[in-house]
Amino acid sequence: MRKRATFAVLAAVTALGGFTAPAAYADETVGDIQITNVSVNGGKNVVVGVTDKTITVSLTATDPSGIWDADFYLWRGPDGTDPYYSADDYVTPNEDTTPADCIASSATTSTCSKTFTFEPDWWLTNAHAGTWKVGVQAWANDDSRTERYAYTTTRIQRLSKLTANAGPEPVAAGKTLTVTGKLSRANWDTLAYAGYTAQPVKLQFRKAGTSTYSTVKTVNTSSTGALSTTVTASTDGYWRWSFAGTSTTPAVSAAGDFVDVQ
Template sequence: MRKRALFAVLAAAGVLGGLTGPAAYADDGVGDIQITDVSVNGDKDIVVGVTDKTVTVSVTATDPSGIWDADFYLWRGPDGADPYFDATDYVTPNEDTTPADCVASSPTTSTCSKTFTFEPDWWVTNADAGTWKVGVHVSANDGSWTNRWAHTTTRLQRLSQLTADAGPEPVAKGKPLTVTGKLSRANWDTLDYRGYAGQPAKLQFRKAGATTYTTVKTVNTSSTGTLTTTVTASEDGYWRWYFTGTSTTPAVKAAGDFVDVR
């Protein structure tokens, strides 16, 4: 994927839609095209680690003459902004110079898709994590078109990792048990994982033979992302940490660590 000057893409959209001038840069359209669905990454957040990740963006649209082509734009900027003047960042599909892959479900309705590849330390940096607007341009066989610069949104997130370790093992009933761990997330600037500081993580316990975890307490991560707390050992079971996530980092659960209480 390449970052590209916004004005160049907008100009292309204007040509495709048969327009010139500022009107091409706002939500607009000619004809009867109806967009019924836009999906990014299967309607899931885009979570990227330290290697490239490719996702599909698709639109389902209807027109009496049938759908000819579609294109997509991911951009960042203030709500209600004009993307021509106010976009702070902008990306285009991998195959931005070729037609979309359109599959017709009827003579009037098609689903068209393209792929985006997110490349850490190439164009994706830590500052890019967060909410992105999704623009869609759809063209019909009769020359009609519709352009929606912020039809929906998607979230680009830094992959998170979480560990848990409880000890001593085994432990005598009624004695202190220390549970440690570390919350880290992908650093797209350095292509590794760094501790996520100052984040609340839930310490959870599942007794042997049970199927669900119960939250015991909440502990904040240190400046290096580490977690540590002490509880009283009472029965055999599994201990884990659970991080509920933020807008830039997905939720994650550590694998449960079994402790034998004697």
């Protein structure tokens, strides 16, 4: 069975992955080892719906003796403090094996990876959406080692959905067209989708036979995430809503709804 990701609000923890936690926040490197790249979820934000989401985190490291192992952790907390002892939230990989899955590209360089699973039905709550720091560790065959507490960051976001409906269809030229929709996002506390309130959403139109949408106006969502506005029908085309996203919720655009103007 897959090992569940470990999650804790830390007051104190013991050494992780062979490193002894230093007394103060500071990166550490011993020897010639270097980390040259870190990738979280292929460079994309971690967007989670109401079911489990597993991602891969990898690093590329180099050392004259070759790379032996690597480890990773995600955390949130005040800058300037040691995540081992003062992180608000802390997540470790699914795999607790040593060494990690490392693939050598040369005698000196390898890319190592592990996976993380985000589980709304277990530990993930709405409060965890936002920016997380990515800590990484790597070891070489000659015992050189390095640790970077916050090599990069990633965003963990609540999956968003957006609908659009324009009517009546067909509509006479010059008559009023009503465009409605709803912006919702995953609620990790209830394992359902709920309206995203008080958010600016753009109403966009694409004329039939063209490929580009143009913004007509911006409307704020209601207390239930609903959208509604009116426009004057002039020509055949597609109407949609488009949301730019926030730090906790990804951008999303509804599928265009075609209206025949007669």
